[in-house]
Amino acid sequence: MADFFSTYGFLLVSMLLGAMLGLSLYLPLMAGQLSLASPGFYALGGYTAAILSTKVFQMSGSLFPLPLLVVEMLVAGVVCGILGLMVGIPALRLRGIYLAIATIAFVEVLRVLSLNLEITGGAVGIFGIPQPFQTPIEYLWIVLPLLLLSAWFVYRLERIRVGRAFTAIREDELAADAMGINPTYHKVLAFTLGAILAGVVGAVSAHFLNTWNARQGTFDASIIYLTFVLIGGSRTWAGPVLGGVAFTALPEVLRAIADTSGLPLWLGQFLRDGRLIIFGLLIVAGTIFFPQGLVTPALLRRKRQPFSK
């Protein structure tokens, strides 16, 4: 078991981080807003933590103190929340594809800025970010509670007034408006919540990955997170969590399949080097055959029926 954890520790933590990034994209989607801004806030949160830990909190010990990590997560959340508000209030007047394009532009502007500013380390980025733990697997102490907390938060959100308002806006914004729901307020709220979550995850990831550079917040990353949500399921909190976990693990699974003996040489090579091709094919097939994603609300409901009698 210890062997398993030391081999797959990095992957396990990455899977949970992926699940939270899925949730951060799912939050605006709850209110029907396709926003691809998560990688931008993720990158910003990471830079916040990286700059704080390498420049502000000069420390002498070998391990980075945990309370400071929590402080960084809070700061990253606040910074991303404020920026989310500033971007969200004007951008959320836009609908559908316009909002998606605006958020793509936002991510690109942030990326170019981080490539050129001195404080973010330019193209090289920031490296040597101090580690709070000895081994990657110990990051579970931070990541697992964070995931449980955010999943529980979204689960509860789906069942209270605000969450129902999100759903109403997703189904029909005009009708929701007529019912007395303030669409702008709720859309900005959903967007900002997603931004905060992405920022906090970024802060943890910066420590976890040890280096942070402009490649963290790219258009490619947006597509990958979107895949988590849409293939996992975009109608319930479990979808993005499952999608994030499964799709982060997919490259490793494909590599494992490629290593099984008895496979033709070309197939093994394809599974190893062409895994992003498979990724893309899964996106296309998923949207065509599972338009609601793999985890649908109906699926979750059916499981609960015996208890409701």
Place this chain on the structure above:
Amino acid sequence: MNLTLFFQQFLNGLSIGSVYAIFALGYTLVFSILGIINFAHGAIFTLGAYFTYALMGGAFGLNGLLANASLPVQLPFALALILGSTLAGLIGVVIERIAFRPLRRRGADPLLTVVSSLGVAVVIVNLIQYLVGAEIYTFPASTYGNLPAAINFGTAAQPIPVRSVQVVIFGVSVVILTLLTYGINATKYGKAMRAVAEDATTASLLGINVDRFIVLTFFVSSFLGGLAGTLVGSSVSIAGPYFGIVFGLKGLAVIVLGGLGSIPGAVLGGLVIGLVEAFVPSDYSAYKDAVAFGLLFIMLLVRPQGLLGRSALQKV
């Protein structure tokens, strides 16, 4: 900035702007008919450049599956350009069949179609990488025949040299734009295409085969994308499989700036962004890529329907 530099930058801006225009027209054509943005367009752009490179007899590098392979033919640039773009157009038709039509048949949410086109883009980009590696490919120096490296637009005393590649690009773009404008406005096919864009159901009642025109639109759109890819690739180089993605995002800035679904808007938006980028001071050239997106962001906030777009009526 002196006058010489001004003219030079102006002509450079026009040249790159005209490529933006034909590339963005590809987005616009599909958007005006289906109301969705084909995110695979940037990948088609890359594909077109690689097709033309291969048709000109260019060899591929060491890292892909097709290491050191090259086609037995060595077509002249003009022919390779047309053939390569046609191949890109045919790929566009295949994409429509696989990733767009099944969703359209079911009347799926437009956002799902966006995602499936993103999936296609991921497949194409990585397939290119798998097959020919991630190296930078440069078109042979003799691509443009015996043209001099630069053409002087000023007088002998006060030269205003502009790279002839830029002039060729501008020329090709103008020809294509003229042909396309004529085709859409003055031919029966163009008329039918516009009818489908206006209202697909009514068009089909009037005896227009809607599916066939959607296929035609995808062909023309991808042809333009491939053509733009080749032009940019031949003027600089093909910077690996991802080179179309950034260009594809910039194309989005162009169409939103001009107005989604507006053909003159796409041309205007392309020229505006090309010119603005050309006049970014050289000290800030690292921020050049952010200019288009900054412009896009501001435009979305000030006038979301774009320069020449119609603001959509909200239907209840």
